[in-house]
Amino acid sequence: MNASVQAQANGAAGKSVINAKGLSKTFGGGAVVALNDANFEIRPGSFVSLVGPSGCGKSTLLRLIAGLIDRTNGELAVHGRDVTGPRTDVGMMFQKATLLEWRTAVENVLLPTEMAGTVTKADRKNAADLLRMVGLKDFLFAFPSQLSGGMQQRVALARLLQTGADVLLLDEPFGALDEFTRERLNVELMRIVGEVKATTLFVTHNIAEAIFLADQVFVMTPRPGQIASIVDVPFERPRPLSIQTSPEFNTLVAQVRDILGEDH
Amino acid sequence: MSDFTSTTDTRFDSRLFRIVPHLILFALILVIWEAAVRLGFITSIIIPRPTAIMGAIAELYFVKGTIYHHFFITLTEAVVGFLIGASVAVSLAVCSALSDPFKRYVSPYAIVLNVTPGIALTPIIIAWFGYGMGSKIALAAVLCFFPIFVNTLTGLLQRDEDREELFRSVGASNAQIFRKLRVPAALPLLFAGMKIGLTTALIGAVVAEFSQATEGVGVLMSRFSFQLDMASSLATLLSMTLIGLILFYSMEFLDDRIVFWRRETRRAAASRAKARAWNARMGQ
Ligand SMILES: Nc1ncnc2c1ncn2[C@@H]1O[C@H](COP(=O)(O)OP(=O)(O)OP(=O)(O)O)[C@@H](O)[C@H]1O
Numbered sequence: 001m002n003a004s005v006q007a008q009a010n011g012a013a014g015k016s017v018i019n020a021k022g023l024s025k026t027f028g029g030g031a032v033v034a035l036n037d038a039n040f041e042i043r044p045g046s047f048v049s050l051v052g053p054s055g056c057g058k059s060t061l062l063r064l065i066a067g068l069i070d071r072t073n074g075e076l077a078v079h080g081r082d083v084t085g086p087r088t089d090v091g092m093m094f095q096k097a098t099l100l101e102w103r104t105a106v107e108n109v110l111l112p113t114e115m116a117g118t119v120t121k122a123d124r125k126n127a128a129d130l131l132r133m134v135g136l137k138d139f140l141f142a143f144p145s146q147l148s149g150g151m152q153q154r155v156a157l158a159r160l161l162q163t164g165a166d167v168l169l170l171d172e173p174f175g176a177l178d179e180f181t182r183e184r185l186n187v188e189l190m191r192i193v194g195e196v197k198a199t200t201l202f203v204t205h206n207i208a209e210a211i212f213l214a215d216q217v218f219v220m221t222p223r224p225g226q227i228a229s230i231v232d233v234p235f236e237r238p239r240p241l242s243i244q245t246s247p248e249f250n251t252l253v254a255q256v257r258d259i260l261g262e263d264h
Numbered sequence: 265m266s267d268f269t270s271t272t273d274t275r276f277d278s279r280l281f282r283i284v285p286h287l288i289l290f291a292l293i294l295v296i297w298e299a300a301v302r303l304g305f306i307t308s309i310i311i312p313r314p315t316a317i318m319g320a321i322a323e324l325y326f327v328k329g330t331i332y333h334h335f336f337i338t339l340t341e342a343v344v345g346f347l348i349g350a351s352v353a354v355s356l357a358v359c360s361a362l363s364d365p366f367k368r369y370v371s372p373y374a375i376v377l378n379v380t381p382g383i384a385l386t387p388i389i390i391a392w393f394g395y396g397m398g399s400k401i402a403l404a405a406v407l408c409f410f411p412i413f414v415n416t417l418t419g420l421l422q423r424d425e426d427r428e429e430l431f432r433s434v435g436a437s438n439a440q441i442f443r444k445l446r447v448p449a450a451l452p453l454l455f456a457g458m459k460i461g462l463t464t465a466l467i468g469a470v471v472a473e474f475s476q477a478t479e480g481v482g483v484l485m486s487r488f489s490f491q492l493d494m495a496s497s498l499a500t501l502l503s504m505t506l507i508g509l510i511l512f513y514s515m516e517f518l519d520d521r522i523v524f525w526r527r528e529t530r531r532a533a534a535s536r537a538k539a540r541a542w543n544a545r546m547g548q
């Protein structure tokens with residue numbers, strides 16, 4: 001396979017975690033172009049936001065990287081290895097918490113470990129620590145129906161971290177939550193991914209949120225779905241919420257809005 | 265802690281309070297019934313007095329104790345029939361859920377079995393299995409098969425794309441998705457089917473007894489009816505009600521504990537048990 005050899009060579013250079021070249025995905029035998037000719041490199045430990053209107057291929061791009069769907073064309077490698085299916089070094093979190101209601105919070109967090117093999121005492125301790133990290137130390141044995149929407153997403157985040165993956169894909173993870181909870185969780189997310197030194201791709205509809213969290217913003221446009229532009233965000237992470245009122249921040253918001261056109 | 269007891273107390277009080285009108289109504293019905301028979305509006309051969317039924321109950325259950333032997337015969341027939349019918353139903357449902365061709369080949373038979381009045385099989389089943397318990401167990405098994413099969417299959421065929429995607433993203437195999445996702449998700453419906461099935465199994469056992477048998481509450485009841493001893497006959501009918509209640513609530517008990525996550529009180533208890541098990545395991 002030429003593509004994977006190429007990808008391995010890229011990975012060996014050690015400067016990027018995710019490599020995409022001419023990456024495309026069509027559905028319905030080419031009727032719907034969900035993602036067209038995406039080219040990018042993502043540096044280790046960086047935070048990338050994907051922003052764009054509905055149907056521009058954000059989820060499709062994440063699913064491709066997660067190995068949940070096969071690409072139609074192009075190259076895609078994570079850690080220099082061609083993506084052929086779901087992998088342990090890539091983890092994904094969805095808009096819905098998708099917790100299992102017959103499992104306690106900590107049992108839900110342990111699900112990825114269980115799927116990979118036997119659960120050790122160290123795994124259990126790790127799961128409990130992760131729940132503490134996301135602020136749920138008193139809710140280890142609560143069932144999902146006993147938790148609020150925000151708490152359920154925290155469990156889902158802990159479960160994502162439990163995979164041990166260093167590439168984290170988050171598809172509108174807090175999209176269904178209220179403004180306050182979302183803002184709080186965003187700040188915590190920034191701290192946590194910094195702590196675990198993960199490379200993160202984060203999908204959102206919200207331009208300010210995208211810029212606030214990220215080192216790079218992939219601005220995507222629909223029909224066909226594509227990455228229209230990649231905007232660098234120069235601020236140090238982690239950042240205070242107050243940065244959103246600075247003139248530099250607002251210049252970036254205007255710039256992204258400009259690329260998206262009248263849709264936003 | 266005191267909070268807990270007080271809520272339980274008020275709940276108990278209000279439950280007691282709600283039950284009172286029901287008791288009054290029931291007592292009223294009995295009194296009118298008793299009066300109607302005594303005043304000659306109803307012939308006691310057709311409908312006996314409540315006090316006569318109570319007398320028959322005392323006789324059957326306490327003085328002679330005739331009922332118990334038959335009671336356990338019928339209970340055994342219904343339970344064994346149910347266990348056989350449920351095992352076959354669940355196995356076929358699991359196979360149908362796992363394999364589309366299997367489902368296509370089995371479904372027509374299941375549907376034919378369902379639309380054929382199961383009770384009409386009684387003479388055939390008695391011809392096959394004889395006058396003993398075998399034919400009662402067989403009819404019970406046949407009658408409880410369909411509701412359990414359909415409910416279990418429906419439960420297993422529910423697909424939640426989001427959750428399956430989550431499972432796949434953490435590298436789960438199809439077998440893992442089935443065991444850890446589809447089976448637990450199907451349990452509420454499976455138990456709903458089991459509850460219906462247990463009731464229909466009892467119907468099967470009793471109907472087969474009515475037809476041809478030497479023991480069981482069905483036999484006892486038809487014997488009393490032939491003797492025009494309606495009071496004893498109705499007293500025997502009550503024993504069937506009792507069997508039905510025992511079966512239903514045993515299943516309800518299991519349902520509550522196995523599908524614990526649907527009820528607030530059971531969830532809380534499960535939560536505490538999980539915490540204890542965890543702490544024991546983690547050596548704290
Ligand atoms: N399984 C599928 N089969 C057919 N078409 C699909 C499938 N998944 C996605 N699409 C199409 O691909 C396009 C991109 O979809 P995608 O879900 O990636 O958009 P998105 O940017 O995530 O949108 P949203 O913001 O609404 O989540 C859409 O036109 C969608 O209809």
Ligand SMILES: [Mg+2]
Binds near residue numbers: 058059060
């Ligand atoms: Mg999407």
